[in-house]
Every structure is written in structure tokens, then in C-alpha cells.
Amino acid sequence: MSFLKRSPWIVHYDGASCNGCDIEVLACLTPRYDVERFGVVNTGNPKHADILLITGYINEQSQPVVKAIYEQMPEPRVVVAVGICATSGGIFRECYNTKGGVDSTIPVDVYVPGCAARPESIIDGVVKAIAVLEEKHLAMKKARAAS
Amino acid sequence: MKPLAMTKLSLKSLFKAPATVAYPAIPREYFTGTRGRILIEPSTCNLCVICDVRCPTKAIKVDRKGQTWTIDRLRCIQCGACIEACPRKCLSNENRYSDPVTHKETLTVPIPFVPPAPKPKPATSAAAPTPAPAPAATPENSDAKDRPV
């Protein structure tokens, strides 16, 4: 874990999931998995967050909420779609109320598979997201230097 | 009312082994029965398409003409319906999930199945495009090795 230079903060939103992935995201914060040892903090405020974890697919009513949360987050930001519903719509893909996975609304950087995604997978996904965050940060720095 | 109930509990946990598992550093040992990603044994598959039909999320696609079996790991919900339905028992569960990815992609496995030839005439043409030799590095296992830590 030596490559971890920052402690990314996470905001979690439940798009329209069955709860399974949400409680697994919560389980990551509890003693068995404890992501806080990597400096990952769950925050309720999107303006404090670097990583947006979304569980569940997007429906008509949650679409503006997800967009609003995403737009409030400061650059660079990374979106992690947790669970099969968030990645592709999963078993609810054929429901009348689905808009599809999270990538139908906002750009997704990391897809975490699993129904429900295990805490181990979520930790792997967050570690991947941190790498993406680092890349984005470097790209931003370069762009700033060029201008 | 006992005022120090929680203090007692907290002090006790000071002397216990930590409840936290050092997950990415020490890989997790899953139970043998854990439902994880779906694996296929290409040599026994006969392209019967039952798994394709039974999959509740349409994650599996079987191409009989192109002789391939394709799975979208980002659609599979690990329910095991395909495993139960498979008549040749060539599908199985690994006890862990596939890894998180940054791009959507599907996994295609070539199936070296030679359809039995009841009539001699079409059999010669069917066997002509030589069935792909049993893949040495079975693709479904290839992504098991490069596990990020």
C-alpha cells in the first residue's frame, strides 16, 4: 500500500439498488474490512469527496440526483460503479423504470462486478479508483502547466 | 444501571486479536461453496445454447456458427442458473468474483466442439474448418493470475 499518497474521501449514493451492495459498502467501513486504514473516509458531502461510489442502476427519479452529486464534486473526480446493477442494469435491466447502468448518466471510471459486490471487490475497486485519480491529477497538472 | 458496560467491552477488545483482515496484503481464503464467477470447460461443451437461454440477465451468448461461448462478466449475477441447467456439466463456479475493471469487455472462449455427423454430406463441410485446438492457456483462467494487490 506504499503507493498510496493521498487519502481519498468517498461519497456513496444508492441509485436504485436492492440494498445488497449498499450494506456491503457500509461493511467496508466496519472492523472486518476497515478501509479507513488506507485513509479512505466516507463523507456525506459531495464537495468533500474525490470518489463517488454508486450502487444500483439509474431510474427516472434518481437521475437528476446523481447528476447533481457528480457536478458538485471537485475535479479530479472518479466514479466507481459498484455491483452488477450499476455496471449494466443487471437483473432489473428489463424493468420499465430503468435507464440502464450508471454510465447512461455520468462517465464511469471503474466497474466493480458482483451481485452483491463483496467487500473485497469493493476494496479492489477503490484501490483501482485511486490509481485513476492519480492519473487524472497528473493530467490536470500538465494541462495547467501548458496553459 | 451499570455505567461502565461499554468501557468493559472496549477494554476487552484491546486484548483481543484485531478483527480486521489485512485484505489486499493477505488474499482472502474463500469458502469452497462460495458462488463466484462462472468458468467453462471448453472441451466438454457441445454448444447446446441452454445456458444462453436460461441466463436471467442474458450475460451468456453462445455462437453456434462461430463456435464461441461469450460471457459478459459485468452482467453476470452469479446466480448459478446456467450451472444447474448445463446438461454436460461443463460450467462451474469459481469461489471468487472477477476483478474490477476500468473498461467494459466480454470474455470469448472458443469451443472446439465437432458436431456429430448423422448425415455424411454436411459432416465433411462442418469438420473442414478445423475445430480450434484445445486452447493451451484456457482464456477463462488467464485473468486469474494477474491479480492486482
Added chain:
Amino acid sequence: MGERTVIPFGPQHPVLPEPIHIDLVVEDEHVVEAIPSFGFIHRGLEKLVEKKDFHEFTYVAERVCGICSYIHGMGYCQAVETVMNIQIPPRAKWLRTFWCELSRAHSHLLWAGLLADAFGFENLFMQCWRIRETVLDVIEETTGGRVIFGSAKIGGVRRDVDNDTLKRCAVKIASAAAEFEELKKVFRDDYSVKQRLCGIGMLSRDDAWTLGAVGPTLRGSGVRTDTRLEGYAAYNELKIEPIVETACDSYARCMVRMHEVTQSFDLIQEIAARTPEGPVFEKPSGYPNGEYFARLEQPRGEVIYYVKGNGTKNLSRFRVRTPTFANIPPLLHMLQGCELADVGLIVLTIDPCISCAER
């Protein structure tokens, strides 16, 4: 008399992992009226029954809710089995009961943790979830999934658990139960827990009954009721005494759930010892034709499944009445007159599962 202000609560709120939106009409610090709005996680899965095969729909039914997933899948199977007139083998019945009780224990422990978090008792939250992980390990070992069990099937259960594993699980659960007893003492005696829960969110016996509360919310108001007494699965062979508290406040509801965890742990021991040998699955034949209401006891209360088949592979109607849905009117009643700082806590005391309620 202060000025009236409307304060929105949710949908993205730190107290709840799920989106619920309540408009709180506030006068000074007191809530005058609470107006909920729903639909953030409406999936419309009841309609899906027309597209999916009735066997396949078990996977959808299990995903009505991720916390009590098994009971949803099992309730659906039970309803279809009754329509199709299938007698499931006794061992399957006992295994179903085993998993029902495991999911009750894990759901209540999860809730206890969230409650502790809601009143700022971080340490207690962590302890609850630590014990819950042991329960989840048992679930994973016996079914293969942590939260979505995936072991419900029309005609029985999808996988057998051998008796050695059952015994081993019973030992694990016994150790979790011993740890839980210490935790229960904290909930029962701790000053700060009592300070935040006693006298908060009053729901009188009559109100609870008239507004149609179910489960621990109703039992916390002194009504002796439990759908497990109906004797579905193997419950007719087990002795179940509903846990009733008469204080009618948040603390009573909390204690009902605490005692229920102990009860579930005891039942799990009994089931592990008494599960009979035999097959676990009987292959159903034909298609469901007819309709049935199945009633089951979920961790949150009574749940009702309505299934109507028309003799084809697709059912013509499926309906779930989930406990959270029934508990929302009592919740709105409780919120009237409470202080703004207690809103999060009171919402939690009905153990809201929004994805159940909105389906």
C-alpha cells in the same frame, strides 16, 4: 409560536444508506408535519413477472431487498408452491427456517449498528457489525453468498448443507451469541443509549394498531403478534414466543429487536440439532394456475406475497406488501411533534428498508 419552515431530509443523507426524502414542516425546533416522497429506488420489478419465467423470477424476488433477500425469495417460492400444490421435503423446510433465522439475526445486528451510528455511538456501531460478520460467514459457508443467498428454489432449496457443516455453523453462532449478550447489556443499561431512546418516538398501542404497524414496531407497542406463529416452513415444530415490550417508545422497539436476535440464535442452535435427513428438492411439474397469499415474518415485520398464475410459464400478477411500506404511516405519526435532531433516529427505529418499500 414560531414561523413555519420546510426542511428537506434526504434523499442523500448520512444517517441512511438509502435514499428517502421527507419534507419536514418545522416550527421552532419541533416537527409539525412530515411529508414523504418516494420513487428514488422504484424498479418496477412486479411488472417483470410478465417477462420472466416463473422459475427465473425467484432470482428477481430474492433481489427485492438485499437485507432480507432470502425471506423474499422463499416467500415467493412458498406462494408458488401452494398454487402448484407441491409438498416440499422436510429437510428443505428446516434448511429454509435455518436461513430465515440467520437473516433475521444479521438484519437486526445491522440495524443495531446503524442505530448506534445515528445517535453518535461509533464504538457500539463497530461492535455490532463485528458480530454481524460472524453471522455473514455462516451464511456464506452454507449458501455461497453473503447478502444475496441465492438458495431459494421452487420445490425446495438449491443446495444441501451437510450435517457436519450445520454443526460447525452452530458452534460459530454460539460464540457470536456469547459476544452478543455483552453487547445487549450495553443497549439495555448504557446511560447514553437510554438518554437518546427512552420516551422518543412514542407510538401508543391503539395508534400502532390503527395505523397498521407491523413487526417489531407493533410488538414494541405492546401487541402480541408474530407471523411465525402461522407455522410456515418448519416453524410449526418450533416453539416461538413473540417478544413484546409495552413502553411504546424507541427504546422498546430497540429491545424487541435485541431479544429477537437472542431468540434467533437459540432457534439456529435448535434447528442445527434437529434438521432431519432426506432429500432437499422435489422437481415441480406443470405451470401455476390459481392465486395465493403467502404471509411470512420478515425481520421488519409481516410481509405478504400475492401470486396469480394463469397456467402459462409467466405469472399474471405478483405483488409484495413489504413491512416498511406498512410502517410508514406510523412513522409519520411518530415524527409529528418530535424535535428536529431526533428525526434521523426515529426514522431508523422502524428499520426502514426503502428498496423493499419501493420495489
